[in-house]
Amino acid sequence: MQFPEKGLAEADIWLEMEAARKGDVDWRGGRLPGFYVHFANDDVDRIGKMALEKFHATNALGLGAFPSIRKFESEVVDWALSLFHANGGAGSITSGGTESIFIAMKTAREWAKANRPEVTKPKMVISKSAHPAFDKAAKYLGLEVVRIEPRTDFKTDIDALVAAIDEQTIIMVGSAPQFTVGVFDQIDELAEIAASRNIWFHTDACVGGFLAPFAEQNGFPIPPWDFRVKGVKSISADLHKYGFTPKGASIVAFSDAEDSKYQVFDFDNWSRGRYLTHTFAGTRTGANIAASWAVMRFLGNEGYRKIAEQIWQVRDKLIKLIPEIDGLFIYGKPELTVMSYGSKTLDVSDIAAGLSSKGWYTVAPSPNPPAINLGILSLAFGEVVDTYLADLAEVVDELKSGDRSYDRSAIGSYGTQ
Ligand SMILES: Cc1ncc(COP(=O)(O)O)c(C=O)c1O
Structure with a gap:
C-alpha cells in the first residue's frame, strides 16, 4: 500500500478509525475474560485518559525539561517500594512487564560481573x-536459561531446580503468581537458596504486584513474595495490570538502592557527549508515568482495597461455580485472581470454540496442562460473569450431548500476533 499523497480531513480520520475498530473485541462489555485489558471502573479509566492527554507531549528522557514527570516517577516508585515493604530500595517505571524483567536481568548480569567474576557463561x-x-x-543479554518442569501443584520443583544450579548460575526467579494456573512459587525458600549461593533472586510480580498488597490488607492469605522475604533482590510489578493504569507502565524495583548502579546504561563515547538511561528506551513517553501517578493518587490505598474486594467476589464465584459444571475442574489452588480450568471428558479447544461462538473472546487453550485460562483482569467481566457461567454450562451440555460442534477457527490468539 502506497503512502497517500493527500491528507484526510479530521472528520474522515475519525470515521475511518471508528470503522477500523468495529471488529475489535468488546472489552468494555466484559467479553474478554482473562486477557489483554485490565479495567477497574469508568472513573479510573477517565482519570488515566485525561492524564495521558494532558502530558502527551512530555518525554521522560528529559526529566530536567519535565520536572513534573520526575516528580510523578519518583513518587510512584516510592509508593510501589512502600507497598512492597522495601527498606529503602530504588526503582524505575518501564514500558511493561517485559521491559521490567529485562532491566532486572540486565542489572543481575552486571551485578554478577562485579560480584561473581569467576562466572564466564552466566545462567x-x-x-x-x-x-x-x-x-x-x-537472548538479548547472552544468558543461558535452564527451565525446570514444575511440580504437579504447578509450583517450582525445588529439588530439581537445586540439582540444575551450577557454578555458572547467577539468577533464580519465582512468580507471584505465575500466569495461567495462578499459583505463587515458593519465593521464601527459593530466595533463601539463592542468597546462600550468592545468586540474584527476582520475584516476577507482574501480575500480583499491585493486587496482592491490597488483598493481603483485606485479610486474604497471600504467600510471601515481596521485599519482606530476605534474598529478594528485584521485583517486576505491572502498573498496567492491577495498578489499572493505561498500558505501557510497569515497575522494576530493587531492594538495595546500591544495585541500581548496575541498571543504567552509561555511555560517554558519542559526539554529543554523555548519554545515560535507566531503562531500555531512549525517548520514553512521560504520559504513561503521569497517568500512573494520576490513577494511583486518585484511588489511594483505600480505593485499591475496594477494587481488590470486588475482584475477590468474582474470583470466589468462579472458583465455586466452575467445578459445579459437569466434568469441569480448576487446576491447582489459584492464590490470586488468575486461574485455569480443564475438563475430564471434553477437549478444551471445543469448549473454547463454543465460548467464542457465544461472543466471548477466548484465546487458544494452554497445552500443558490442557486448560482455558481465566482471570478477573477486568471488573467489566465481573459485570457479566453470570452470563459467562451460563454460556459455559450450555457449551458443555451441547458438546456432551453431541448436538453441536463449534468452529475452532473462531478461537483467539495470545502472544502469537
Ligand atoms: C507473570 C507475568 N510476567 C510477565 C508478563 C509480561 O508482561 P507484559 O505483557 O506487560 O510485558 C506477564 C504478562 O502477562 C505475566 O503474566
Missing part, C-alpha cells in the same frame, strides 16, 4: 511456568 535457572520474557531478556 539462570527458572521454573517452566515463568513468563517467556525471561528467555527474551536472556
Whole structure:
C-alpha cells in the first residue's frame, strides 16, 4: 500500500478509525475474560485518559525539561517500594512487564560481573511456568536459561531446580503468581537458596504486584513474595495490570538502592557527549508515568482495597461455580485472581470454540496442562460473569450431548500476533 499523497480531513480520520475498530473485541462489555485489558471502573479509566492527554507531549528522557514527570516517577516508585515493604530500595517505571524483567536481568548480569567474576557463561535457572520474557531478556543479554518442569501443584520443583544450579548460575526467579494456573512459587525458600549461593533472586510480580498488597490488607492469605522475604533482590510489578493504569507502565524495583548502579546504561563515547538511561528506551513517553501517578493518587490505598474486594467476589464465584459444571475442574489452588480450568471428558479447544461462538473472546487453550485460562483482569467481566457461567454450562451440555460442534477457527490468539 502506497503512502497517500493527500491528507484526510479530521472528520474522515475519525470515521475511518471508528470503522477500523468495529471488529475489535468488546472489552468494555466484559467479553474478554482473562486477557489483554485490565479495567477497574469508568472513573479510573477517565482519570488515566485525561492524564495521558494532558502530558502527551512530555518525554521522560528529559526529566530536567519535565520536572513534573520526575516528580510523578519518583513518587510512584516510592509508593510501589512502600507497598512492597522495601527498606529503602530504588526503582524505575518501564514500558511493561517485559521491559521490567529485562532491566532486572540486565542489572543481575552486571551485578554478577562485579560480584561473581569467576562466572564466564552466566545462567539462570527458572521454573517452566515463568513468563517467556525471561528467555527474551536472556537472548538479548547472552544468558543461558535452564527451565525446570514444575511440580504437579504447578509450583517450582525445588529439588530439581537445586540439582540444575551450577557454578555458572547467577539468577533464580519465582512468580507471584505465575500466569495461567495462578499459583505463587515458593519465593521464601527459593530466595533463601539463592542468597546462600550468592545468586540474584527476582520475584516476577507482574501480575500480583499491585493486587496482592491490597488483598493481603483485606485479610486474604497471600504467600510471601515481596521485599519482606530476605534474598529478594528485584521485583517486576505491572502498573498496567492491577495498578489499572493505561498500558505501557510497569515497575522494576530493587531492594538495595546500591544495585541500581548496575541498571543504567552509561555511555560517554558519542559526539554529543554523555548519554545515560535507566531503562531500555531512549525517548520514553512521560504520559504513561503521569497517568500512573494520576490513577494511583486518585484511588489511594483505600480505593485499591475496594477494587481488590470486588475482584475477590468474582474470583470466589468462579472458583465455586466452575467445578459445579459437569466434568469441569480448576487446576491447582489459584492464590490470586488468575486461574485455569480443564475438563475430564471434553477437549478444551471445543469448549473454547463454543465460548467464542457465544461472543466471548477466548484465546487458544494452554497445552500443558490442557486448560482455558481465566482471570478477573477486568471488573467489566465481573459485570457479566453470570452470563459467562451460563454460556459455559450450555457449551458443555451441547458438546456432551453431541448436538453441536463449534468452529475452532473462531478461537483467539495470545502472544502469537
Ligand atoms: C507473570 C507475568 N510476567 C510477565 C508478563 C509480561 O508482561 P507484559 O505483557 O506487560 O510485558 C506477564 C504478562 O502477562 C505475566 O503474566
